[in-house]
Amino acid sequence: MVRRKHPQPKEIRAHLMDSALRAFAARGYESTTIRHIAEEAKVAAGLLYHYFPSKQAVLMALFERSAGLVMAAFAEVATIADPREKLTQLLRESARLVRENREFWQVSYGVRFQHSVLAGLAHDVAAQSAVYVQLFTLLLSDLGRPHPELEARLLFATLDGVFQHYVLDPETYPLDALLERVIDNLTLPTEKEIP
Amino acid sequence: MVRRKHPQPKEIRAHLMDSALRAFAARGYESTTIRHIAEEAKVAAGLLYHYFPSKQAVLMALFERSAGLVMAAFAEVATIADPREKLTQLLRESARLVRENREFWQVSYGVRFQHSVLAGLAHDVAAQSAVYVQLFTLLLSDLGRPHPELEARLLFATLDGVFQHYVLDPETYPLDALLERVIDNLTLPTEKEIP
Amino acid sequence: MVRRKHPQPKEIRAHLMDSALRAFAARGYESTTIRHIAEEAKVAAGLLYHYFPSKQAVLMALFERSAGLVMAAFAEVATIADPREKLTQLLRESARLVRENREFWQVSYGVRFQHSVLAGLAHDVAAQSAVYVQLFTLLLSDLGRPHPELEARLLFATLDGVFQHYVLDPETYPLDALLERVIDNLTLPTEKEIP
Amino acid sequence: MVRRKHPQPKEIRAHLMDSALRAFAARGYESTTIRHIAEEAKVAAGLLYHYFPSKQAVLMALFERSAGLVMAAFAEVATIADPREKLTQLLRESARLVRENREFWQVSYGVRFQHSVLAGLAHDVAAQSAVYVQLFTLLLSDLGRPHPELEARLLFATLDGVFQHYVLDPETYPLDALLERVIDNLTLPTEKEIP
DNA sequence: TATGAATGAGCTTTCATTCAT
DNA sequence: TATGAATGAAAGCTCATTCAT
Numbered sequence: 137m138v139r140r141k142h143p144q145p146k147e148i149r150a151h152l153m154d155s156a157l158r159a160f161a162a163r164g165y166e167s168t169t170i171r172h173i174a175e176e177a178k179v180a181a182g183l184l185y186h187y188f189p190s191k192q193a194v195l196m197a198l199f200e201r202s203a204g205l206v207m208a209a210f211a212e213v214a215t216i217a218d219p220r221e222k223l224t225q226l227l228r229e230s231a232r233l234v235r236e237n238r239e240f241w242q243v244s245y246g247v248r249f250q251h252s253v254l255a256g257l258a259h260d261v262a263a264q265s266a267v268y269v270q271l272f273t274l275l276l277s278d279l280g281r282p283h284p285e286l287e288a289r290l291l292f293a294t295l296d297g298v299f300q301h302y303v304l305d306p307e308t309y310p311l312d313a314l315l316e317r318v319i320d321n322l323t324l325p326t327e328k329e330i331p
Numbered sequence: 332m333v334r335r336k337h338p339q340p341k342e343i344r345a346h347l348m349d350s351a352l353r354a355f356a357a358r359g360y361e362s363t364t365i366r367h368i369a370e371e372a373k374v375a376a377g378l379l380y381h382y383f384p385s386k387q388a389v390l391m392a393l394f395e396r397s398a399g400l401v402m403a404a405f406a407e408v409a410t411i412a413d414p415r416e417k418l419t420q421l422l423r424e425s426a427r428l429v430r431e432n433r434e435f436w437q438v439s440y441g442v443r444f445q446h447s448v449l450a451g452l453a454h455d456v457a458a459q460s461a462v463y464v465q466l467f468t469l470l471l472s473d474l475g476r477p478h479p480e481l482e483a484r485l486l487f488a489t490l491d492g493v494f495q496h497y498v499l500d501p502e503t504y505p506l507d508a509l510l511e512r513v514i515d516n517l518t519l520p521t522e523k524e525i526p
Numbered sequence: 527m528v529r530r531k532h533p534q535p536k537e538i539r540a541h542l543m544d545s546a547l548r549a550f551a552a553r554g555y556e557s558t559t560i561r562h563i564a565e566e567a568k569v570a571a572g573l574l575y576h577y578f579p580s581k582q583a584v585l586m587a588l589f590e591r592s593a594g595l596v597m598a599a600f601a602e603v604a605t606i607a608d609p610r611e612k613l614t615q616l617l618r619e620s621a622r623l624v625r626e627n628r629e630f631w632q633v634s635y636g637v638r639f640q641h642s643v644l645a646g647l648a649h650d651v652a653a654q655s656a657v658y659v660q661l662f663t664l665l666l667s668d669l670g671r672p673h674p675e676l677e678a679r680l681l682f683a684t685l686d687g688v689f690q691h692y693v694l695d696p697e698t699y700p701l702d703a704l705l706e707r708v709i710d711n712l713t714l715p716t717e718k719e720i721p
Numbered sequence: 722m723v724r725r726k727h728p729q730p731k732e733i734r735a736h737l738m739d740s741a742l743r744a745f746a747a748r749g750y751e752s753t754t755i756r757h758i759a760e761e762a763k764v765a766a767g768l769l770y771h772y773f774p775s776k777q778a779v780l781m782a783l784f785e786r787s788a789g790l791v792m793a794a795f796a797e798v799a800t801i802a803d804p805r806e807k808l809t810q811l812l813r814e815s816a817r818l819v820r821e822n823r824e825f826w827q828v829s830y831g832v833r834f835q836h837s838v839l840a841g842l843a844h845d846v847a848a849q850s851a852v853y854v855q856l857f858t859l860l861l862s863d864l865g866r867p868h869p870e871l872e873a874r875l876l877f878a879t880l881d882g883v884f885q886h887y888v889l890d891p892e893t894y895p896l897d898a899l900l901e902r903v904i905d906n907l908t909l910p911t912e913k914e915i916p
Numbered sequence: 917t918a919t920g921a922a923t924g925a926g927c928t929t930t931c932a933t934t935c936a937t
Numbered sequence: 938t939a940t941g942a943a944t945g946a947a948a949g950c951t952c953a954t955t956c957a958t
Contacts, residue, residue, distance in 0.1 A: 145938090163446075169932080171931080179939085180941055182939070182942095183939055190933080249359060249437055249498075249499075253362070290489065290512060292496070293489055293493040293509070294489040295492070297487070297488030297493075298485070298492075300488075300491065314484060364949080375922060377925095377950080381920085381922075554837060557835065560952075561952080570920055572919055572920060573919075580953075580954080581954090635834050638830070638885075639830050640831060680883070680902060683886050684878055684879040685882070687883075688878040694834070708875070754927065755927080755929080767945065768942075771941085919956105919957100921957090929949090931944105931946095933943105934944075937940085
């Protein structure tokens with residue numbers, strides 16, 4: 137599992153995070169014990185405390201790692217000029233992130249309502265949500281939508297719902313079809329307007 | 332509340348359920364201890380076990396109580412003939428339920444990803460979701476929408492997302508405005524169609 | 527179960543003792559709860575405390591009741607003049623007592639090694655044992671046995687063992703055959719003597 | 722004992738078993754708590770669960786350890802050819818085992834009637850008893866005794882009774898004298914026969 | 917007398933965390 | 938760095954006992 141004779145600390149840290157993620161996804165954060173993680177990582181329980189100060193810190197590290205992936209994806213999308221295309225890519229990238237990091241999102245959704253678990257993270261999560269909504273608002277405004285802020289919130293809620301449902305049933309949930317429908321709804325011209 | 336002259340068992344059971352609900356909502360199901368609930372109810376810890384066989388059973392009872400409320404609301408709506416009006420009322424009733432039972436939905440969303448917690452309930456929850464989607468599908472079909480099943484899933488996801496966001500921030504979230512927007516999107520005539 | 531309109535306190539007390547005995551025999555004293563007893567008696571749990579100050583006290587009462595039966599049986603036997611006949615009847619009466627009060631002896635043997643349970647009773651039990659041994663010693667001495675005290679202890683041990691084995695397997699254990707053999711060993715003339 | 726430089730897991734396990742045995746013997750299995758055992762072992766309560774999955778498992782381990790001692794003693798005796806000598810040694814070895822493991826036998830006799838405690842062990846115990854009786858039957862048959870099976874049961878009961886009485890009062894009980902008397906009764910020639 | 921709701925101490929067991937090696 | 942024995946603070950739950958009715 138740990139491959140080299142003298143594995144890099146970074147590698148082991150990442151290995152532990154991966155193992156923790158699998159464990160958290162399989163049983164939920166609270167039901168996962170340090171020993172479950174260590175077992176998954178084929179490592180002694182005490183070792184975790186050389187790389188993380190606590191079980192919570194492992195979760196935090198997972199959130200940070202995911203935040204990095206999100207940032208990277210969004211930075212990519214930010215270079216697109218055409219707002220229609222930008223929104224399309226933004227949604228597709230979001231779906232890709234969720235699909236490729238399904239276990240993380242499973243864990244993330246699982247702790248979303250557990251204030252005690254998210255202690256110290258709640259603020260970041262809320263802030264991040266606000267950023268999404270602002271970003272969507274800008275894009276929808278650029279697209280000439282009539283109620284960009286409201287639609288942005290609605291879009292955010294829809295994405296959250298769709299991704300959660302996908303994560304709950306990844307085998308059969310029609311993620312792509314739904315996503316494309318959302319994209320069409322927002323980017324195809326429409327004559328209907330709210331009076 | 333407790334220690335009254337002739338306490339009705341039903342009353343105390345309900346009082347305990349309310350206390351448990353508040354405690355679960357405040358800290359999450361897993362982080363809530365029996366002692367937290369008892370404290371909230373101003374009762375000795377052991378008393379819970381006169382009314383419920385386990386901590387899980389308290390959660391189950393909360394789910395059942397909510398299911399009853401949902402059934403009642405839906406039965407009411409079922410009497411409406413006009414599909415446009417029916418859908419409208421269905422969504423408004425849903426929002427009312429969530430608003431009036433905010434703490435329950437907070438708890439419900441919080442345990443949704445914790446399979447171990449939902450043991451025995453997971454099946455019901457999944458079945459209930461399927462019922463909603465089918466119901467929405469029928470209604471949207473009656474409304475002449477072109478892709479009723481897909482739109483039904485999308486609607487369900489949107490509602491889930493909106494309700495969750497509302498529950499996470501009930502003070503400032505524009506639940507009604509968003510809901511009315513969803514209703515309009517679905518019930519106002521439109522010429523745009525997916526080919 | 528309680529038959530009269532105004533049952534005599536004595537009757538209810540006895541009914542509770544019977545129920546407790548059945549419960550203790552079925553599950554062991556420590557594993558039996560007040561509620562088990564109350565259920566067996568078809569009575570509310572609190573009622574026991576009108577007749578007995580504690581669970582232990584119920585056990586004590588059972589011991590006392592049994593002691594009474596033993597005394598009565600032994601008083602009967604005491605009237606027999608012939609030592610051979612006396613010993614024979616003594617053993618047969620003992621076996622009858624065990625057979626007719628099997629559940630009590632099951633309980634009694636079950637708590638024999640639990641000092642904390644027997645608190646306050648241990649002394650009586652020990653005293654009672656000494657009485658048996660003395661009684662046997664006298665009888666064996668009357669019978670002209672060469673080592674009456676040693677044989678008395680041996681006889682007491684044999685009876686204890688036989689009765690325990692009987693109680694552990696009342697369906698198939700050959701209690702009578704073994705008892706008659708013991709009687710014969712002690713009462714038939716023999717030339718073999720320890721030098 | 723604990724907290725040594727390189728404690729051997731086996732040593733600590735044995736230390737915990739010894740402590741548990743002392744605790745069980747002092748108060749009975751059911752009345753002994755994990756904390757009593759831990760206190761006796763001068764160890765934190767949680768440590769027991771590194772070595773045993775449950776309190777019951779500690780008891781089981783004690784039974785297994787004793788079974789090993791019994792097997793070893795009986796294997797030794799099995800090599801003796803002369804039946805008279807064999808029976809003599811068998812009884813002496815039994816007494817030695819009981820004397821040297823007095824606390825275990827105290828515990829063993831204490832749980833004998835508690836089916837719930839013996840769950841899973843009851844069968845083994847019953848089987849073991851049957852083995853003893855068969856063994857005694859063979860030996861008594863070899864000795865030319867007229868009713869070997871009945872006498873075997875009687876012998877087993879006597880031993881059980883004697884050992885229990887010894888264990889209840891190890892200071893003053895004349896274990897050896899009684900044992901030698903039993904041996905003599907069985908091995909000295911006799912003309913007395915049951916018709 | 918009789919009930920059973922209510923109490924609260926205490927049980928076994930779990931587990932994040934520490935630390936000697 | 939890595940181990941896993943050891944700790945001890947809860948956790949969920951049980952149950953003898955009390956007491957208002």
